[in-house]
Amino acid sequence: MLPAPATTVSPVLPRIAATAYLTPLREGGSLPALMEADDLGTYVVKFTGAGQGPKALVAEIVVGELARALEIPVPELALVDVDAEIGRREPDEEVQELVSRSAGLNLAVDFLPGSVGYDTTFAVDPLTASRVVWLDAFVANVDRSRRNTNLLIWHKALWAIDHGACLRFHHAWGDVAAFAASTYNYADHVLVGVGDPRSVHDDLRARVDAALLAEVLALVPDPWLQPDPTRPDPRAPHDAPTAREVYREYLLARLDAAERWLP
Ligand SMILES: Nc1ncnc2c1ncn2[C@@H]1O[C@H](COP(=O)(O)OP(=O)(O)OP(=O)(O)O)[C@@H](O)[C@H]1O
Ligand SMILES: [Mg+2]
Known part of the structure; x- marks a missing residue:
């Protein structure tokens, strides 16, 4: 259903x-x-x-x-x-x-049974496509290329999967401002030309706030937010509550820098 x-x-x-x-x-x-x-x-x-x-x-x-x-x-x-x-x-x-x-x-x-991988021959709703491109630019998702779209067609609609490569800042806790203002490589995105992130920016920008980010971060189990002992990083947040605050800080800073990553 x-x-x-x-x-x-x-x-x-x-x-x-x-x-x-x-x-x-x-x-x-x-x-x-x-x-x-x-x-x-x-x-x-x-x-x-x-x-x-x-x-x-x-x-x-x-x-x-x-x-x-x-x-x-x-x-x-x-x-x-x-x-x-x-x-x-x-x-x-x-x-x-x-x-x-x-x-x-x-x-x-x-599991979405009977779904098929999206390719550009499928007609998709431009509003959904615009939201996907906007979100991918916001979270710096590099995994939505023509070769590996990580999009499925199911019940004639577009479904997004595989977000494991987003939020790259958590692999090396560098400068917040540098991540926030980094540009996005739209040329690599399979939905460019189908969706227009600027057309949904005001709406989505208004919905993503500190409260929503706190709600989604609260869903992550604490042990997954602990520093990784196999990859020591002195800048990594030292416990789960701190990690949730730091993720929020990076993402709110990126929202504020939207003019840098919008096309
Ligand atoms: N919920 C789902 N319903 C149906 N098929 C799925 C679903 N999730 C994943 N798949 C299928 O399994 C494949 C692998 O899943 P996914 O892309 O999430 O894994 P991954 O290991 O992160 O992939 P990648 O190599 O892109 O990093 C997808 O390309 C898709 O074909
Ligand atoms: Mg994948």
Whole structure:
């Protein structure tokens, strides 16, 4: 069923447990998996133990839920408990290792059955396209190219997935002002020419405020916001509450610098 567009962020993400590993999704660089859960749903599970670690999942939640608040269709997200045992029967060693490294909480993305990857031959709603381009420029998403669109067509509408590469500042906590004012490479975006970010700027700019950012950041599990001991960075926020404030600071500064990143 198509969920109605949400106007407010739900206070918590649903919590489910994985019951079966169905198949790896090899087209995804992070080796996500199709899994079944105890709510009888089928999900694309993105693992904490994959390449970019939990930070990719932080970006998935923050940007995915911002998208939803801006009425961009995105699949429902949930936090999924994965038992290390569940990967043991997989024949592929890479899968076994990834699942056992990721035992515990991971991110589940509701699977959209029968969806197909977007390419420019599909006609899409220009308002949705404009919102997607605006959001991608705001969060510095480099993962919406013609080659790898990370957009699906489902029930004839455009759905946005895969926000793990957004918010690049959290991989090296540099100067807030430099991130805020960095330009966006529109030439690489698959929806340029279909959507016009300037046409939605006033509306979306008014909706993204400190309160909305706090709501989406509250959905991220605390452990994913702790400093990564395998990648020591003296500038990284030292605990989850501080991290939430710092994410907010970067994103509010970027909103204020919109004239630098709008086309
Ligand atoms: N919710 C979904 N419903 C249906 N198919 C999906 C869904 N999420 C992902 N997929 C499929 O799985 C592929 C991999 O997912 P995704 O892009 O999220 O993974 P990734 O490892 O982050 O990918 P990338 O290589 O782009 O970084 C997608 O390109 C898409 O074909
Ligand atoms: Mg992808």
